[in-house]
Amino acid sequence: MAGKYQYHKHEDLSKRLICPRCAEFLTYADIEIFPACPYCDCRLERNPELEDFILQPLVERWANQYAPVTGRSRGRGRDSI
Numbered sequence: 001m002a003g004k005y006q007y008h009k010h011e012d013l014s015k016r017l018i019c020p021r022c023a024e025f026l027t028y029a030d031i032e033i034f035p036a037c038p039y040c041d042c043r044l045e046r047n048p049e050l051e052d053f054i055l056q057p058l059v060e061r062w063a064n065q066y067a068p069v070t071g072r073s074r075g076r077g078r079d080s081i
């Protein structure tokens, strides 16, 4: 099986998650605090795939700023978006 979630590729943001229930396009910002669809309240299962989606813009940003950084965000140390 492929991933649990489907994505939509958007011009400005790299990816959007398609809500499995209402098919709205969700950005990482919609679900980074609370993993639920803001349109239909569908709870999204927090799995590694979803984590990757949420972290992707941050990871890309870090990659641009501080070349080879591996590892994920630890704790709450996050700068403003």
Ligand SMILES: [Zn+2]
Residues within 6 Å of the ligand: 019, 020, 021, 022, 023, 024, 037, 038, 039, 040, 041, 042
């Ligand atoms: Zn939804």
